[in-house]
Amino acid sequence: MTDIRVAALYHFARLDDYREIQAPLLEKCLAEDIRGTLLLAEEGINGTIAGTPEGVANVLAYIRSDPRLSELVHKDSFADELPFLRMKVRLKKEIVTMGVPGIDPTHIAGTYVKPEDWNELISDPDVVVVDTRNDYEVEIGTFANSVDPQTTFFRQFPDWVKNNRKALGNKKIAMFCTGGIRCEKSTAYLKEQGFEEVFHLEGGILKYLETIPEEESLWQGECFVFDERVSVGHNLEAGSYDLCHACRHAINDEDKASPLYEAGVSCPKCHGATSQERKLRFAERQKQMELARARGEVHLGSKASSQPKKT
Numbered sequence: 001m002t003d004i005r006v007a008a009l010y011h012f013a014r015l016d017d018y019r020e021i022q023a024p025l026l027e028k029c030l031a032e033d034i035r036g037t038l039l040l041a042e043e044g045i046n047g048t049i050a051g052t053p054e055g056v057a058n059v060l061a062y063i064r065s066d067p068r069l070s071e072l073v074h075k076d077s078f079a080d081e082l083p084f085l086r087m088k089v090r091l092k093k094e095i096v097t098m099g100v101p102g103i104d105p106t107h108i109a110g111t112y113v114k115p116e117d118w119n120e121l122i123s124d125p126d127v128v129v130v131d132t133r134n135d136y137e138v139e140i141g142t143f144a145n146s147v148d149p150q151t152t153f154f155r156q157f158p159d160w161v162k163n164n165r166k167a168l169g170n171k172k173i174a175m176f177c178t179g180g181i182r183c184e185k186s187t188a189y190l191k192e193q194g195f196e197e198v199f200h201l202e203g204g205i206l207k208y209l210e211t212i213p214e215e216e217s218l219w220q221g222e223c224f225v226f227d228e229r230v231s232v233g234h235n236l237e238a239g240s241y242d243l244c245h246a247c248r249h250a251i252n253d254e255d256k257a258s259p260l261y262e263a264g265v266s267c268p269k270c271h272g273a274t275s276q277e278r279k280l281r282f283a284e285r286q287k288q289m290e291l292a293r294a295r296g297e298v299h300l301g302s303k304a305s306s307q308p309k310k311t
Contacts (some may be wrong), residue, residue, distance in 0.1 A: 022187075109184055113200065260272075
């Protein structure tokens with residue numbers, strides 16, 4: 001067992017005083033030497049934190065001490081080193097950005113399906129299985145025969161639903177995402193749009209990979225995560241992907257063997273879409289990162305800027 005505990009957490013709850021919560025929460029995280037990012041909004045809390053097992057436990061207990069957040073959901077994994085450089089507590093309009101006013105998962109949402117029952121549900125030919133994640137996440141792994149909405153941002157998902165309403169029809173719809181939070185909103189949106197039989201994977205892909213033995217799994221590939229691990233596989237073990245620091249897409253050994261790949265500057269996915277000016281800027285950033293590494297230091301432009309936004 002490695003020493004660093006990583007906890008992905010979220011909870012929808014009405015937090016009218018979320019601005020006042022920010023400073024005390026940050027102070028508690030810093031006191032426990034915790035790193036990561038937490039988002040606070042009127043609709044709840046979301047984020048990922050990492051640190052010692054005791055430190056993470058203390059922060060989770062602190063959050064749950066607020067009666068409105070007592071049922072906070074979190075999922076644990078472990079890492080060999082801290083996947084974040086700093087601790088941030090940010091104020092947002094939404095803890096996961098859909099951009100549709102009035103969607104409240106605490107009042108209406110789909111039916112939870114436990115990981116142990118998920119295979120049976122998505123194997124039903126009358127069920128439409130929808131991956132609610134973004135394209136750069138889907139490209140490295142998903143469930144067999146699932147529908148990819150090909151969204152770049154989660155706020156594009158409602159338009160996809162509107163454009164595919166006839167195709168979805170009156171069918172049963174099973175939805176999944178990384179940790180469950182996007183499905184809370186996406187299923188609530190579908191229910192408000194009049195879809196009746198809407199289901200979502202409880203705990204998300206991470207809970208499924210943690211719970212279901214690999215030999216019984218219907219998951220194909222790896223699962224993109226929003227920290228320096230980049231991806232995880234079954235049992236939540238660190239995956240085989242790195243991150244292109246230019247376009248923030250996951251890249252594998254084949255990508256890195258391409259003549260279009262230059263560490264920190266470009267990869268086959270972005271080489272033709274990045275201006276020469278940006279390539280020069282990325283090259284200078286990479287140079288400074290390597291110089292810092294040679295001095296035994298960590299350059300703030302490496303981990304801090306390497307991850308795509310969770311939207």
